[in-house]
Amino acid sequence: MWTIWKEELYKIITRKIIWLGVFLLLAFVTTRLYEESSQYTTVIDGKIYQGKDAILRDKALTGRYAGVLTKELVAKVHREYGFFYYDPVSGKAANNYVSRLITENFTNFMQTEGDNPDEIHFREGADWTNNCTYLLENEIRFDYVYGWNDFVEMYILSMLALFVILILGLSPSFAEEYQLKTADLLRTTRHGKKNGIWMKILAGLCFAVFLTLLVCAYLWVVYLIVYGTQGLNASAVLVNFATPYGYCPESVLGFLLYVTALGVLGVVLLTGIVLGISASCRSPFLAVIFSIASFLLPVLWLNVLLPMQLLGITLSRCITHFMTSMPVYLPMSTGFAIPLEQIILHLGIALTVTAGGFCLGYFRYRNF
Numbered sequence: 001m002w003t004i005w006k007e008e009l010y011k012i013i014t015r016k017i018i019w020l021g022v023f024l025l026l027a028f029v030t031t032r033l034y035e036e037s038s039q040y041t042t043v044i045d046g047k048i049y050q051g052k053d054a055i056l057r058d059k060a061l062t063g064r065y066a067g068v069l070t071k072e073l074v075a076k077v078h079r080e081y082g083f084f085y086y087d088p089v090s091g092k093a094a095n096n097y098v099s100r101l102i103t104e105n106f107t108n109f110m111q112t113e114g115d116n117p118d119e120i121h122f123r124e125g126a127d128w129t130n131n132c133t134y135l136l137e138n139e140i141r142f143d144y145v146y147g148w149n150d151f152v153e154m155y156i157l158s159m160l161a162l163f164v165i166l167i168l169g170l171s172p173s174f175a176e177e178y179q180l181k182t183a184d185l186l187r188t189t190r191h192g193k194k195n196g197i198w199m200k201i202l203a204g205l206c207f208a209v210f211l212t213l214l215v216c217a218y219l220w221v222v223y224l225i226v227y228g229t230q231g232l233n234a235s236a237v238l239v240n241f242a243t244p245y246g247y248c249p250e251s252v253l254g255f256l257l258y259v260t261a262l263g264v265l266g267v268v269l270l271t272g273i274v275l276g277i278s279a280s281c282r283s284p285f286l287a288v289i290f291s292i293a294s295f296l297l298p299v300l301w302l303n304v305l306l307p308m309q310l311l312g313i314t315l316s317r318c319i320t321h322f323m324t325s326m327p328v329y330l331p332m333s334t335g336f337a338i339p340l341e342q343i344i345l346h347l348g349i350a351l352t353v354t355a356g357g358f359c360l361g362y363f364r365y366r367n368f
Helices: 002-013 016-038 052-065 071-081 097-107 124-133 133-137 146-171 172-180 183-187 195-227 252-278 283-307 313-323 330-336 341-364
Strands: 039-044 048-052
Touching: 002 052, 002 172, 016 146, 016 172, 016 195, 039 052, 048 052, 052 071, 052 097, 052 146, 052 195, 071 097, 097 172, 124 133, 133 252, 146 172, 146 195, 146 283, 172 195, 172 252, 172 283, 172 341, 183 283, 183 313, 195 252, 195 341, 252 283, 252 330, 283 313, 313 341
Parallel strands: none
Antiparallel strands: 039 048
């Protein structure tokens, strides 16, 4: 029985398109991180620093102010360094990270071009109450989180690329055997019509999870090398895709582990869907087409069909919950301000669809 698992795993591992895709993905991550860190610029006390030196100086400067975020700290940073902005000529930072974190969270910076400090001012009235009060009244821990901001964005982008790689690599799992007429041979063996099919499914799942953990480990290692561990104890709400208006772990480290876990779960879900489709198609090409279509369907729903309001509110809401539980949105669902009970609902939907995909693959292949 385990022979079938080994043979199926070998078939998947030897698909060159998978490793080509992984190589291009990791090369992109490495190149982008190198360019990001080498072009990193900061200005401290009138002196301009760039590259690794700039990162180290920004980390040291932020460490001096690290602690609970208060209105007094905001005022002190503004008094000593002013607002953050980009040089209109070079397009590079004209201030340091401490100023940037204060400016982005407490001013109208995002509503300006970002290159004219005279246009930047602190939020006022209801705008201040709605966007800044939470940060000052909930003991938000302030520290250097620039690298972890970039990590989250790169992780989500890497997961989306990995999903496509796995679709191309796993879609032939069952469909290829129909095309090559080898499915009948397997089903005549001792375990071919029962445990043997589950071994094939298990092989695909094991490889998908292994590849995901490999990519995740690479991302963690390279970002730790460049940015270090500083900021992992800071509050997660200072990081992109983290929001105080839905469920979110308190620390940056907890948030990153949570996002990583969602990515792994997304891969498990994707594997179930792809294998179910593969067992239902007579050719690998059709399996790839239908797998990509199912992968992109939630994007079509949220961006095209839902705004058209073709269905009632209740039905549209149910469909939206389903669509945001699918692989393309699961890793980035932290940015949707979803409460804990809805997250549990989405995880339940994801696990149900995963089990359904595996069962569909089993019965379709067995009865083909």
